[in-house]
Amino acid sequence: MVPIKYNVRNLVVRKSTTAAAAFGLALVVFVFACALMLANGIERTLGRAASPDVVVVMRKGSDTEMTSTVEDKQVSLVLAQAAQIGAAKKPVGVGEVLAVVLLDKVGVDGVSNVTVRGVTEDVFAFRPSAKIIEGRAANPGSDEVVIGSGLKGRFKGMNIGESFELKKNRPMKVVGIFDDDGSAFESEVWADVHVVRQAFGRSGSVSSVRVRLDSPSKFDAFKTLVEGDRQLGLIAMREADYVEKQSQATGIMLKILGGMVAFFFGVGAMIGATITMNAQVAGRSREIGTLRALGFSKGSILFSFLIESLVLSLTGGVVGAVAAIGMKAVKLTMLNMGTFTEIVFGFEPTPTIIISAVGLSAFMGLLGGFLPAVRAARVSPVEAMRG
């Protein structure tokens, strides 16, 4: 076998062409890894909002809480059904209203949708992962709100002591900021359920009911009970499934977008790798001929140049992957395609994403380097004799 140091040193000697080709590959890996990391970030952000034992009950036919209406009397019924199946400690469940307000962004021109969730006073007891990190909880029945940490400072009025308009001439004062392990709730405003209902004219109903069962295994029984009563016209789904459905649209869109960008960039980078390797082969035909003359087989020449292309692409791949991991520090906002509200999320790398991104570079290197390697293997040993 031709020693690998022969290939590596040849790449090092031709620094600028190697760097240019590796940069192209690095870019593809970067874009590809970032897209996957974003999709993962979104899924995780939304996924964090899901507890395995929580069930979301909405009106049949509603895809999101935003479009669902559950009447107050149905809320009591659902809570009673949950208690019958076996619910967790108090509170058994909460009926919440969802609304959307348009807020001015800070730093950039424009407005964006922000979700306002009308919550009951025991919301923090129902969601133990949510904690006030600054300020205090809102007083029940008042015009006070707490905001998720993802909103802080990003919209006008989104800071402790500041206020925003829930409706025209209906100012709400921010008194606290909460964290929820990076979940999508962190991109919400939590106000009193009665205040929100009143402001949006939704008295007598809520958007959804969430109940916490004492075991995730009781879901099926609960679902049968809720959905069995046709007059209620409600559906029950695990919070995890609900959230997944919410993030699916955005995640799929991102993956398709990232995949497409990576594909087109990838074709470009692969052509770049092919050109680089072709130049290497053309410039070294006498060396290759000499190796053939010395007795190295066509196969070992082919292998040698594939290795060279692989080393080139892996170099690019690792650089791209490291740069992508660096994006972990960047936070982004995006419209949730499920609810059309803004959520804040980050790039979240996983070993699988990094390995597949670097794997992609290896694949591009091998594919792009294949024809030049075949060309190298076809160099006649007689080339060695040409002066």
Next chain:
Amino acid sequence: MSTESTNERTSKPNAEAKAMQSDVPEQYRKNATPERGKAIIELSGVTKTFFRGKEPLTVLDGLSLSIEEGGFEALMGPSGSGKSTLLNLIAGLDRPTSGKAIIAGNDIGAMSDGELAKFRARHIGFIFQSYNLMPVLTARENVELPLLLTKLSSTERRKRAETALRVTGLENRMDHYPRQLSGGQEQRVAIARAIVHDPTILVCDEPTGDLDRKSADDILELLTKLNVDFKKTILMVTHDPAAADRATITRHLNKGRLE
């Protein structure tokens, strides 16, 4: 080893050969006692025709030739006379269009590409006009290349490469890259590479063509030593009459035929 010492050493070939062979591995001595008179290269009625478009071009025209084991022969002739083509056939780089070429017992015309590669790795040591060293490998690594096709351990490969470099007088240049060497030194590395796997035949294509007179003489001295002391069969294509003088037999090729 300096140039001077090379001359000095070759002036007493027997002592030198003994001294040299004491640290030469067994493999080197295997072919050191050729059977004089036995033909190692046998060509009969060899024709080589190339096609330029549809136009056939006969470069070798029914050529017959026999070279004895342990011989040192020079091949001369004007450009286009077929010297290189003949050398390529003997080295197993190419096959004859017709006729038979038996080299070290192998019928070149009947071998596949893979078989020819193995044949070259085993039997042929190449010395090129432009040295053909790998610029990114050190002298030692260049010399080790043919040994990568053997089953030798890396320690053994290294040892043999160093011995070959000592034989060619480059023991102090082992870790130098080709660009750090003079033309003469580069050709010595190439010669070390050509002998490191103890081939049956050394094929030299204008070995002094790119060198000044002094370096050329040193290289010719080294080739003579390899022939006299190490009993290597050498076939050398050259334009240089001084080079041809070193050979025991000089053949002239003209228009694809031996004169």
